[in-house]
Amino acid sequence: MLIIPDFPDILIEQVNVSDEITLTVHTTSPTASCPSCGTESSRIQSRYIRTLRDLPCAGRPISLIMHVRRFFCKKSTCAQKIFAERLPTLCQPHAQRTQRLQEALHQLGLRVGGQAGADVGSELGISGSRDTILRLVRRWKQPAKSEPRVIGLDDWARKRRLRYGTLICDLERSQPIDLLPDRSVETVSAWLEKHPSIDVVSRDGSSEYASAIKKGAPQARQVSDRWHLVKNLAACVSVQLAQSLGKLRRAEQATARSEKQEEGQASEERRPAQTRAVQHAQLARQAERTARYEHIVALQTQGVTSAEIARQLGVTQRTIQRWIATETIPYSRPRRQRPRLIDPYKTSLLERWHQGCRKGAQLERELRAKGYKGSGRAMYRYLQTLEPIGFSIRKRGSASAMSQPNPLLALSTQQATWLFFRRPEDLKAEEQETLRQLRQASPHLETAYQLVKEFLHMVRERTGEQLDTWLKAVKASHLEAFQTFVTGVQKDRDAVLAGLTLPWSNGPLEGHVNRLKLIKRSMYGRAEFDLLKLRVLHQSKKNQDRKNKYKHNQGQQVGRLKKLRRMKNGTNFQHTIPGISEVA
Numbered sequence: 001m002l003i004i005p006d007f008p009d010i011l012i013e014q015v016n017v018s019d020e021i022t023l024t025v026h027t028t029s030p031t032a033s034c035p036s037c038g039t040e041s042s043r044i045q046s047r048y049i050r051t052l053r054d055l056p057c058a059g060r061p062i063s064l065i066m067h068v069r070r071f072f073c074k075k076s077t078c079a080q081k082i083f084a085e086r087l088p089t090l091c092q093p094h095a096q097r098t099q100r101l102q103e104a105l106h107q108l109g110l111r112v113g114g115q116a117g118a119d120v121g122s123e124l125g126i127s128g129s130r131d132t133i134l135r136l137v138r139r140w141k142q143p144a145k146s147e148p149r150v151i152g153l154d155d156w157a158r159k160r161r162l163r164y165g166t167l168i169c170d171l172e173r174s175q176p177i178d179l180l181p182d183r184s185v186e187t188v189s190a191w192l193e194k195h196p197s198i199d200v201v202s203r204d205g206s207s208e209y210a211s212a213i214k215k216g217a218p219q220a221r222q223v224s225d226r227w228h229l230v231k232n233l234a235a236c237v238s239v240q241l242a243q244s245l246g247k248l249r250r251a252e253q254a255t256a257r258s259e260k261q262e263e264g265q266a267s268e269e270r271r272p273a274q275t276r277a278v279q280h281a282q283l284a285r286q287a288e289r290t291a292r293y294e295h296i297v298a299l300q301t302q303g304v305t306s307a308e309i310a311r312q313l314g315v316t317q318r319t320i321q322r323w324i325a326t327e328t329i330p331y332s333r334p335r336r337q338r339p340r341l342i343d344p345y346k347t348s349l350l351e352r353w354h355q356g357c358r359k360g361a362q363l364e365r366e367l368r369a370k371g372y373k374g375s376g377r378a379m380y381r382y383l384q385t386l387e388p389i390g391f392s393i394r395k396r397g398s399a400s401a402m403s404q405p406n407p408l409l410a411l412s413t414q415q416a417t418w419l420f421f422r423r424p425e426d427l428k429a430e431e432q433e434t435l436r437q438l439r440q441a442s443p444h445l446e447t448a449y450q451l452v453k454e455f456l457h458m459v460r461e462r463t464g465e466q467l468d469t470w471l472k473a474v475k476a477s478h479l480e481a482f483q484t485f486v487t488g489v490q491k492d493r494d495a496v497l498a499g500l501t502l503p504w505s506n507g508p509l510e511g512h513v514n515r516l517k518l519i520k521r522s523m524y525g526r527a528e529f530d531l532l533k534l535r536v537l538h539q540s541k542k543n544q545d546r547k548n549k550y551k552h553n554q555g556q557q558v559g560r561l562k563k564l565r566r567m568k569n570g571t572n573f574q575h576t577i578p579g580i581s582e583v584a
């Protein structure tokens, strides 16, 4: 049987091949059993024709024309007097498609969604509308799974900043087991109550999940997720860094101003005009920002609310609060020059200039002849920058100090934080140098760096027993920026300690949340919760099979390696688990 599999009790009478393949079939079993009472019957009441669609063959759709019989039920007490024979291996009662076609549509729906599934299907000759596919997906029952022992909770945005759902993963099997429509204490605790087997719950630092676990699974040990801990610490450290960098910049500006006054007019002439113009603009911007910041502080000390200040200055209230918290208005780097029409002609202009041609009108004519489309003014602006070059070449020595600014001034808070949190061995040579300078810039920064380093050591090596010593060290340091973090840790001490000691974390959830987002977006925001849930939970099973297979293969390889080494060295080979990878 090449075209259709060998279904028992079905005989193919006729095959018609045109654009479509039509098979005329009939059933062969002498009896059929009543679906109500199960009694076998051989008394045929009538026959009818049923049409079924099947999977395509060699690109041609197949339909089955089936001669089906109706039987009388022999049992006199049975409510069903007449019944049609059932063909459970081929199709479901009343279905218009064979089981295997339904299965194909169902898989398409789960993998790529309703409309996309219908589109792909029609390309492949597997016909089914979007609604059919979605109906088949919704009919799917999740197979019963063993009760989870270790789970992770994480939230995902149903509608960003407005509505959040909860994704629950079995951390031992690393697969999602349920999707909840929100992250409220009631919903989460109700779910937990239904799963009394849970021993360990990993979660972020949110108090909502903490109280839900306390209510729904008081027996479970709560684990604060390491990634979230590091993220919170990074947020606090970045405030510290922003403050220190701000101070550094203000000090630098003050020096620059006094130097400028000392050097006076003469020094300005030495520098190339273009650099001078850029520096002027930059200094003006910074001066304006400093003045603005001082204005804000002055208003604040007068007791004006940040909302009122925000209104007066025309910025958001959040920006004002951030500026006040970081004690500075963010440093703006020199603006990047946009490409200009004059750019490609600069070389030839310079050449003519050196040849001694100083007549603007003639230079413009020559440039136009070469195809220059920009304005005359742009050309003159460029010529102006050429004039003082003679001076700058002669007296380059005194300008060199200006051309090498402190690299810390160009460092954003984010970049500085990143330097603090990465493994030192992963930093490039110049990054290590910047980090060294950053640490030397102020004793506060060195202390902060040491505290971060110690905390990351606890995170990576899971030496939670050092937590109390660390907290004491933070207290002794008097660094204000760390206080928010410390307060949070102390409030959630047991869970943090568990996070820094136990192997569990929300790491596997991150991937699943990302996949969930992808599926959600592929449904163009029309994702209804039940469908989304089915798709998220289903795919994971297939992935799990693949993962298990991969793990199994790796396991075999490790086993082989162990055996080899033992044979070679006569020692036991210990397979170590790598610590958590890159953090923050």
Ligand SMILES: [Zn+2]
Binding pocket: 034, 035, 036, 037, 038, 039, 073, 074, 075, 078, 079, 080
């Ligand atoms: Zn019956």
